[in-house]
Amino acid sequence: MSRPRHWDPDGTRHGGTPTYPWRMAPRGLFTRRQLRAKGLRPGGQDVAAQVMWRSRYGGTRPAYLYRLALAKPVRPMTPAKAAALAKANRARRICPACGQDVGYVLPTHLDTCLNCADTTALVA
Incomplete structure (x- = not known):
């Protein structure tokens, strides 16, 4: 074997x-x-x-x-750590083009929300 x-x-x-x-x-x-x-x-x-x-x-x-x-x-989650994590996740949902919280994490290959990416593709 x-x-x-x-x-x-x-x-x-x-x-x-x-x-x-x-x-x-x-x-x-x-x-x-x-x-x-x-x-x-x-x-x-x-x-x-x-x-x-x-x-x-x-x-x-x-x-x-x-x-x-x-x-x-595992180290316990402190209130300060939870707040910092929530702030970081919220920042990942804000589109830099339109400034709105779109409710999902922005795709890294687009760096904008899907609506802004669609309008950019139509203009180009």
Whole structure:
């Protein structure tokens, strides 16, 4: 039986980082998203390992893994932090061309609301 493609538990082929194929990481190692779902964060620890898989768009993609035992609780949201986040999100909804809060985050490739982008396309 042959080894899976990204099987490198001692890290000799991947710069010293233990590497495992998709869904084959040892127990106790989690991605940032998996930690967040448990109400945790990496808490400054180094990457313990990585999971690699072949992307459908070509190349290889990694997901870094952290030890659950060293993870720390997520910091609570303070009122000041919530206000700053709300202000930043509100700024992302204001169109620089017409100055209106359009109710959605402006597409970054347009940098204007959809109405202003349509009228600009008609003029050009």
